[in-house]
Amino acid sequence: MGQYMGQSVKRVEDQRFITGKGQYTDDIQLPGMTFATIIRSPLAHANITNIDLSAAKNAPGFVASFVGSDIPEAIAGVPCGWQVDFKNGDTMKEPPHPLLARGKALHVGDAVAVVIAETQAQAKDAAAMVQVEYEELPAVTDISAALKDGAPQLHDGVPNNKIFDWELGSGLDAVDSALAGAAHVTSLDIVNQRLVPNPIEPRSAIGDYDDSRDYHTLYTSSQNPHVIRLLMCAFVLGLPEHKVRVVAPDVGGGFGSKIFHYIEEALMVWVAKQIKRPVKWTAERTESFLTDGQGRDHKTKAQMGFDSNGKMVALKVETDANLGAYLSTFSTAVPTYLHGTLMQGLYTTPAVHITVNAGVTNTAPVDAYRGAGRPEATFVLERLVETAAAEMGVDPAELRLKNFIPPFDGSEDQPGYQTQVALQYDSGNYEGVLKRLLEMSDYENLKKDREAARANGKLMGIGLSTYIEACGIAPSAVVGSLGARAGLFEAANIRVEPTGSVTLFTGSHSHGQGHETTFAQLIADDLGIPIENVEIVHGDTAKVPFGMGTYGSRSLAVGGSAIVKSLDKIKEKGAKIAAHLLEASTEDLDFAEGKWTVRGTDKSVAFGDVSLTAYVPHNYPEGLEPGLDETSFYDPANFTYPFGAHMAVVEVDPDTGKVDLKRFISCDDVGNVVNPMIVDGQIHGGVAQGIGQALLEGAVYDESGQLANASYMDYAMPRADDLPSFELDRTVTPCPHNPLGAKGAGEAGTIGSTPAVVNAVVDALRPLGVTDLEMPLSPQRVWAAMQQAK
Amino acid sequence: MKVSMTVNGTAFEHDVEPRTLLVQHLRENMGLTGTHVGCDTSSCGACTILVNGETVKSCTLLAVQCDGADIKTIEGMATNGDLHPIQESFREKHGLQCGFCTPGMILSSWQLLERNPKPSEGEIRHALEGNFCRCTGYDNIVKAVQHASQQSA
Numbered sequence: 001m002g003q004y005m006g007q008s009v010k011r012v013e014d015q016r017f018i019t020g021k022g023q024y025t026d027d028i029q030l031p032g033m034t035f036a037t038i039i040r041s042p043l044a045h046a047n048i049t050n051i052d053l054s055a056a057k058n059a060p061g062f063v064a065s066f067v068g069s070d071i072p073e074a075i076a077g078v079p080c081g082w083q084v085d086f087k088n089g090d091t092m093k094e095p096p097h098p099l100l101a102r103g104k105a106l107h108v109g110d111a112v113a114v115v116i117a118e119t120q121a122q123a124k125d126a127a128a129m130v131q132v133e134y135e136e137l138p139a140v141t142d143i144s145a146a147l148k149d150g151a152p153q154l155h156d157g158v159p160n161n162k163i164f165d166w167e168l169g170s171g172l173d174a175v176d177s178a179l180a181g182a183a184h185v186t187s188l189d190i191v192n193q194r195l196v197p198n199p200i201e202p203r204s205a206i207g208d209y210d211d212s213r214d215y216h217t218l219y220t221s222s223q224n225p226h227v228i229r230l231l232m233c234a235f236v237l238g239l240p241e242h243k244v245r246v247v248a249p250d251v252g253g254g255f256g257s258k259i260f261h262y263i264e265e266a267l268m269v270w271v272a273k274q275i276k277r278p279v280k281w282t283a284e285r286t287e288s289f290l291t292d293g294q295g296r297d298h299k300t301k302a303q304m305g306f307d308s309n310g311k312m313v314a315l316k317v318e319t320d321a322n323l324g325a326y327l328s329t330f331s332t333a334v335p336t337y338l339h340g341t342l343m344q345g346l347y348t349t350p351a352v353h354i355t356v357n358a359g360v361t362n363t364a365p366v367d368a369y370r371g372a373g374r375p376e377a378t379f380v381l382e383r384l385v386e387t388a389a390a391e392m393g394v395d396p397a398e399l400r401l402k403n404f405i406p407p408f409d410g411s412e413d414q415p416g417y418q419t420q421v422a423l424q425y426d427s428g429n430y431e432g433v434l435k436r437l438l439e440m441s442d443y444e445n446l447k448k449d450r451e452a453a454r455a456n457g458k459l460m461g462i463g464l465s466t467y468i469e470a471c472g473i474a475p476s477a478v479v480g481s482l483g484a485r486a487g488l489f490e491a492a493n494i495r496v497e498p499t500g501s502v503t504l505f506t507g508s509h510s511h512g513q514g515h516e517t518t519f520a521q522l523i524a525d526d527l528g529i530p531i532e533n534v535e536i537v538h539g540d541t542a543k544v545p546f547g548m549g550t551y552g553s554r555s556l557a558v559g560g561s562a563i564v565k566s567l568d569k570i571k572e573k574g575a576k577i578a579a580h581l582l583e584a585s586t587e588d589l590d591f592a593e594g595k596w597t598v599r600g601t602d603k604s605v606a607f608g609d610v611s612l613t614a615y616v617p618h619n620y621p622e623g624l625e626p627g628l629d630e631t632s633f634y635d636p637a638n639f640t641y642p643f644g645a646h647m648a649v650v651e652v653d654p655d656t657g658k659v660d661l662k663r664f665i666s667c668d669d670v671g672n673v674v675n676p677m678i679v680d681g682q683i684h685g686g687v688a689q690g691i692g693q694a695l696l697e698g699a700v701y702d703e704s705g706q707l708a709n710a711s712y713m714d715y716a717m718p719r720a721d722d723l724p725s726f727e728l729d730r731t732v733t734p735c736p737h738n739p740l741g742a743k744g745a746g747e748a749g750t751i752g753s754t755p756a757v758v759n760a761v762v763d764a765l766r767p768l769g770v771t772d773l774e775m776p777l778s779p780q781r782v783w784a785a786m787q788q789a790k
Numbered sequence: 791m792k793v794s795m796t797v798n799g800t801a802f803e804h805d806v807e808p809r810t811l812l813v814q815h816l817r818e819n820m821g822l823t824g825t826h827v828g829c830d831t832s833s834c835g836a837c838t839i840l841v842n843g844e845t846v847k848s849c850t851l852l853a854v855q856c857d858g859a860d861i862k863t864i865e866g867m868a869t870n871g872d873l874h875p876i877q878e879s880f881r882e883k884h885g886l887q888c889g890f891c892t893p894g895m896i897l898s899s900w901q902l903l904e905r906n907p908k909p910s911e912g913e914i915r916h917a918l919e920g921n922f923c924r925c926t927g928y929d930n931i932v933k934a935v936q937h938a939s940q941q942s943a
Binding site: 008010011013014015016017018019020021022023024026027029120121198199200201202250251252253255284285286511512513514677678680681684685686687688689711712713717718719720721723725726749 | 807809810814817818821822823824825826827828829830831833834836863864865867868873877880881882884886887888889890891892893896911912914915916918919920921922923924925926927928929930931932
């Protein structure tokens with residue numbers, strides 16, 4: 001440990017953001033650049049019978065236009081990155097997602113044609129002149145309806161719109177018999193509503209083509225530029241990767257929605273080559289609403305059984321998962337391997353089984369949104385536990401404590417916990433976080449306050465939630481065996497410059513997470529150099545060796561571990577040079593505070609002298625290569641398993657149904673922490689999004705498939721005056737299988753907070769007879785539930 | 791149409807299409823890309839700037855409406871390289887993550903503190919409700935404004 005690790009170092013990257021010098025994709029202007037406007041279907045399901053471009057082609061500034069049939073057949077469309085086969089072994093249905101629709105539009109916003117002009121305004125003018133004739137078809141937006149016989153069929157070869165069915169766990173017989181023998185069974189039907197991720201920076205893509213070198217460049221608002229390059233080159237455009245550079249510069253938030261390979265990326269690269277000029281597309285906000293990957297949208301039936309002592313004996317879950325009109329990059333993994341595998345929760349339940357039916361509907365594609373499957377799993381578990389506690393008349397905290405997996409640190413004496421749903425948890429102290437949360441909240445007195453408030457006619461509620469998530473994704477061989485079409489390692493190249501400063505090229509990508517600070521802290525401490533001497537480079541395939549990018553709370557646990565591996569190599573080589581300069585053996589050297597010292601003497605050589613020697617190797621170890629530059633790839637041994645406990649305290653206005661969130665308290669365990677300020681910020685942001693789901697947010701598709709709230713005027717996201725200040729603390733249970741002991745913090749807040757808030761509101765209304773509520777808990781919905789219960 | 795304005799202390803004159811939005815004019819004609827566009831409905835506040843000392847959402851004004859105006863954007867907040875105390879406070883209190891909403895958030899905070907140098911937490915939250923942030927949960931933005939308020943004591 002040096003002077004930086006564990007400290008709330010102020011962020012290095014902030015200087016450019018607070019002075020307006022950040023460079024996001026739409027800020028980039030290339031010489032001769034043109035502008036694209038995409039003509040999108042106004043209907044959710046329609047045959048495209050004619051596209052008339054004649055007027056547009058005469059518009060001022062017109063450069064070019066393309067429709068689906070202009071794109072070669074060989075460019076079939078963007079792929080899905082994860083194959084989840086049917087229970088009976090049949091291959092997953094995988095309908096194509098063309099860059100521009102080929103004869104049929106499948107959701108409102110589906111891309112039908114593209115017009116390119118000299119200016120953005122001219123492109124919009126010309127696009128407005130394009131006449132598209134549609135033959136409207138019946139649409140289906142609800143997943144359970146889409147899977148039924150007789151529903152409108154979206155794709156050829158996808159009967160009943162079903163992409164796959166899937167199951168995991170102890171077996172249906174085991175859970176059914178355990179439920180049959182249970183002393184108490186709690187049942188819930190749960191809708192986990194569809195959300196729109198809504199990073200404030202709209203998606204943007206610029207294609208550029210240099211015909212003198214046959215070289216493509218794509219600038220894109222992406223969380224993982226190498227993944228985009230791999231998918232686009234290998235599966236879409238058929239380009240060799242050495243002729244394609246993908247740059248993801250500053251990115252204005254992602255939350256999952258900028259992981260996926262979108263049609264606009266490949267389209268801009270393809271168009272740039274056709275017109276031999278750079279071309280930029282930037283989404284308008286409503287375009288983002290209609291085409292960004294959306295989140296959640298599960299309909300679930302769940303049952304949890306208890307014995308007469310209140311011990312959980314079984315959990316049975318059946319989920320219908322809406323994937324939207326096309327299979328987005330990770331869409332198929334979200335309701336399965338990121339959701340079903342978390343159904344053990346923190347509990348010792350001996351029989352757990354989940355089945356999932358996944359299908360397509362005439363809606364925007366659904367994929368990972370912050371938490372991705374784990375919030376949905378946690379919501380099911382924690383609504384069941386809290387409802388069961390109320391039904392059985394026991395304290396919900398006590399019920400959880402009775403059923404928690406006992407503490408284990410992942411050592412040989414306390415090995416990982418094998419769940420009923422494939423995963424093996426790495427380390428955990430679940431009672432530790434809950435007990436700390438109860439202390440922080442002064443739970444016993446809070447319950448007395450609630451009784452007093454109720455006696456005064458006030459609707460006060462307390463809601464708890466505990467969670468576990470699988471992060472730090474993921475061991476490549478494991479995910480490969482489960483259908484992933486990529487490895488999930490990470491790469492780090494550390495270049496020590498001759499005078500001892502350091503540049504890190506990392507495959508992780510920062511779009512708000514503060515890597516330029518956290519990674520610099522790690523490197524500066526390890527090498528004993530000032531943090532100012534470290535530069536972090538990310539987001540450019542022409543600079544970084546490779547990378548799988550940032551999602552699934554993986555940057556520190558996986559990307560950071562790759563950095564540690566490279567640092568170890570740097571120090572190992574540096575020691576050989578130092579030993580030569582000190583005329584000593586490497587075994588006799590200690591490295592600390594930026595210098596190698598011969599143990600027991602005052603003979604030492606500084607890091608900067610060693611690095612200079614590496615590049616000016618006049619007096620140098622025989623046989624050792626010059627230079628000090630090391631690259632590592634780190635493939636994790638297991639997922640990491642952050643966990644925590646959250647509490648919401650609410651008061652509901654009896655006249656209007658408005659929920660006043662009085663307090664939000666969390667105790668999270670994300671393993672070892674490099675920068676507490678940044679980790680707290682990640683929890684804050686996650687909690688705000690989770691509260692947003694509970695109280696405000698939800699994509700509303702009408703029966704014809706129109707997204708009724710496709711703007712910031714209509715889609716309710718948390719604003720500053722919707723939220724309280726958050727009360728945070730943490731426990732630290734290090735990850736036993738990565739060198740930093742880090743578990744990941746990006747999604748924790750979102751996963752734990754949503755059920756805590758819903759549990760609190762249901763608790764507030766329970767004296768009125770309300771036992772369940774469907775999100776979002778808008779005043780209208782809460783008021784209606786109160787009236788119905790009367 | 792000819793339009794003249796002073797931006798961050800420098801006088802500019804341009805010939806623009808009448809329909810050009812002020813935010814487009816700043817970003818495309820002057821290269822001031824610190825002012826961002828996050829929506830098209832003046833809901834997100836990422837394009838907030840100062841026109842004659844008042845915060846406005848620059849996606850809702852035409853450039854020609856600002857003929858003769860004195861405009862300040864995020865690029866003009868620092869003085870001779872010294873950050874404004876609000877800029878410093880956002881860094882000090884980790885009031886930003888991805889940075890996209892930050893310029894608008896800083897300018898809205900500036901307006902609040904001009905009008906109310908010692909705002910309560912509730913007043914800060916109310917004053918910033920026209921600016922979306924999806925990253926921070928607003929917690930540290932509130933702390934940043936409080937910190938800036940204390941700096942000017």
